[in-house]
Amino acid sequence: MGRQAILVLYIVAMVALIVGLDIVVFRHHFWARLLVNVGIVLVFGGFYLRFLKGS
Numbered sequence: 001m002g003r004q005a006i007l008v009l010y011i012v013a014m015v016a017l018i019v020g021l022d023i024v025v026f027r028h029h030f031w032a033r034l035l036v037n038v039g040i041v042l043v044f045g046g047f048y049l050r051f052l053k054g055s
Contacts, residue, residue: 010052014044 018037026033 010048
């Protein structure tokens with residue numbers, strides 16, 4: 001149960017970061033918003049694979 005809770009919190013943090021940046025910074029910049037969102041997902045995915053998947 002603890003591992004699933006960590007994963008849910010991790011995903012919620014990623015979504016909150018993406019939505020927050022979309023609203024505050026990149027509201028009217030479609031391509032910049034898309035690139036930043038993809039970058040955030042890749043960074044979170046790499047962090048997950050490096051630190052959280054093996055534990």
